[in-house]
Every structure is written in structure tokens, then in C-alpha cells.
Amino acid sequence: MYSPPIFPEDASKPNTRHVTLPQLAAVVIIIWFVGATFIAPAMHLLEPPRQTQSGCAGNEKQILMAMLAYAQDNDDRLPPVAGIAHLPTGAAAVTSWCADRSFVAVDGGLVTIPAVTSDFIKNSGICRCPSVDSPRTPLTYLYNDLAAGQSLMNDLIAPSRTVAVMDGEDALPNFGHARMLPGAHPRARGGAVSLATLERHSGGCNYGMADGHVKWFTQNAVFFPPRDSDNPEHLAPDTKQPVGPDPGGSMHYGATGYAVTFQIR
Numbered sequence: 001m002y003s004p005p006i007f008p009e010d011a012s013k014p015n016t017r018h019v020t021l022p023q024l025a026a027v028v029i030i031i032w033f034v035g036a037t038f039i040a041p042a043m044h045l046l047e048p049p050r051q052t053q054s055g056c057a058g059n060e061k062q063i064l065m066a067m068l069a070y071a072q073d074n075d076d077r078l079p080p081v082a083g084i085a086h087l088p089t090g091a092a093a094v095t096s097w098c099a100d101r102s103f104v105a106v107d108g109g110l111v112t113i114p115a116v117t118s119d120f121i122k123n124s125g126i127c128r129c130p131s132v133d134s135p136r137t138p139l140t141y142l143y144n145d146l147a148a149g150q151s152l153m154n155d156l157i158a159p160s161r162t163v164a165v166m167d168g169e170d171a172l173p174n175f176g177h178a179r180m181l182p183g184a185h186p187r188a189r190g191g192a193v194s195l196a197t198l199e200r201h202s203g204g205c206n207y208g209m210a211d212g213h214v215k216w217f218t219q220n221a222v223f224f225p226p227r228d229s230d231n232p233e234h235l236a237p238d239t240k241q242p243v244g245p246d247p248g249g250s251m252h253y254g255a256t257g258y259a260v261t262f263q264i265r
Contacts, residue, residue: 052131053201053216059126060165060208063098063141066120067164068212071152078164078210081148081175085113096173097148099127099138131200135170142168142193143175144262146225147210157265158247159210163222167197167205177262179224192224207260215260223253223261 070079083095088111095101096115115121129140144163147156156162168174180192198205204218223244244263245253251261 052129053206055130056167056201057206057214057216059129060141060206060214061212062121062123062126063117063165064208064210064212064214066098066117068152069120070117076151076153078147078150078152079116081143081145082173083116087111087113094173096139097143097175098141099172100124101138101172129167129200132170137170137172137174139172139174140168140170141165141174144177145175146177146262147264148175150264152210155264156210156247160213161247161251161260162210162264163207163260163262164210165208166193167200168193169197177225179219195219209260210264217259221259223258223263225262 067078071077079097081097083097085093085095087093093101093113095113098115098117098121100115100118101113102111118124121127124138127139127141128135132140143165147162147164150156152159169180176192178192179198180194198219201216204216206214207217207222208214225244243253245251245258245261247261247263247265251258
């Protein structure tokens with residue numbers, strides 16, 4: 001029995017399939033819908049923390065530049081933690097190291113007392129972190145009181161590893177060097193920062209070094225001396241040995257390595 005050969009309908013044409021314009025348009029619409037529905041909102045949620053963390057770092061950078069300019073005009077010494085000014089009534093008032101302070105005058109008006117570094121700060125808004133909602137005070141950055149008044153050339157052996165400023169509490173006068181103990185008030189001696197502040201920006205916060213650069217760290221990368229320390233070296237009373245890492249050395253203390261410290265030597 002004869003069976004005729006079976007041939008493809010058109011052997012001269014390759015067996016290919018083409019994407020039509022309506023199909024391509026449908027794919028584009030689906031991709032756009034997925035991006036608009038899921039990706040864009042997720043990026044929107046991530047953007048504000050990035051912006052505020054970057055804005056905060058910019059504030060600290062400007063504050064550091066003001067402090068270094070102050071040092072140039074004052075025998076290479078960083079600013080003190082506070083100053084003394086006299087109100088029109090003759091009463092003395094404590095000035096801030098960074099932000100101008102306002103007092104109510106006898107006639108009900110406001111009297112502004114310039115900060116120690118006010119000659120070098122053009123915008124007082126840099127003294128407030130953009131992540132702090134409705135701040136009660138004009139200053140939300142902490143100044144390392146162990147470095148205050150010290151010589152950049154003679155006293156700080158490793159300025160790039162020494163914290164000068166960092167994210168702080170919403171409370172004046174805002175200087176110190178320690179982590180806050182539960183229930184402690186931020187104005188107590190050796191003023192400190194709370195856990196919420198230490199994790200203000202995505203689990204960490206910004207630290208400005210005495211050489212002028214700013215970097216983000218988690219709290220475990222930073223050595224905080226004990227709260228009651230008033231010695232830049234923090235010598236142990238019994239051994240007279242420094243308690244903490246050596247800023248000019250390996251930055252190890254015990255089994256822990258640190259990136260930066262509040263101690264100046």
C-alpha cells in the first residue's frame with residue numbers, strides 16, 4: 001500500500017513564533033503595575049531615613065567645621081562645653097557650645113545669647129537633627145566633654161579616631177561621653193545618650209571626628225568611657241592605667257576592637 005510522504009506545510013519557512021505588539025504592550029503594562037504597586041511604595045518608605053541620616057551627617061560636618069574654625073582662632077583649642085554671658089538685667093547666663101539660647105526679658109521680650117561657636121555657624125538650624133520630631137530645645141547633638149578645650153595638636157593623639165560630636169538627646173546643655181543608664185537624666189554629670197538615640201538612624205547614629213569627618217556606626221563600634229569619668233585618659237584609680245582602647249594604637253580593649261573612642265589619648 002502506498003503512503004505519500006508527509007511534508008511540512010512550508011519547509012522553506014523556519015518554525016519560529018513572533019511576539020505581537022499587543023502581547024508586548026500587555027507585558028509592559030504588567031511590569032509597570034507591579035512596580036507601581038509594590039516597588040515604589042517600598043522605596044518611598046526607605047527614602048526618608050536615608051535623607052534624614054544624610055542631612056544629620058551634613059549638620060555634624062558643618063558643626064565640626066565651626067569647631068575647627070574656633071580652634072584656629074583660639075590657640076588650636078576646641079571650644080569649651082559652655083560659656084558665661086550677661087543678660088541686660090546683669091544676671092549671668094550659661095551659653096551653649098553650639099546653639100544660641102533665648103531668655104525672656106523683664107519686659108516680656110526675648111533676649112538671645114549667642115553660643116560659643118556662633119561666630120562660625122551661619123545657620124542655627126544645623127544644631128538640630130532632622131530625625132528629631134518637634135525638638136523642645138535648639139540643640140540635639142552631644143559634644144564630647146573629654147575633648148572640649150583640648151589642643152588638637154598637642155592633646156589629641158588620633159583626631160580621626162576621637163569622637164567630637166554625635167547624635168544627642170533633645171536636652172541642653174548636651175555634652176558628655178557615656179551611654180545613659182536606665183532612669184538617668186541626660187543633664188547629670190557626664191551627660192549621656194539613650195539607646196533610642198544610639199539607634200536613631202537605622203540601628204546606629206552619626207559620629208563626627210575631631211579631624212572633621214563624619215561616619216555612621218553602631219554603638220558596639222564606639223568606646224564610651226564610664227559616665228563619671230572626667231579624665232580625658234580615664235586612668236583607673238588603682239593601677240593608673242588607661243581604661244579603654246588606645247586611640248593611637250590597635251583600638252583593642254580586652255577582647256573587643258573599636259573603631260572610634262571618646263578618649264583623646
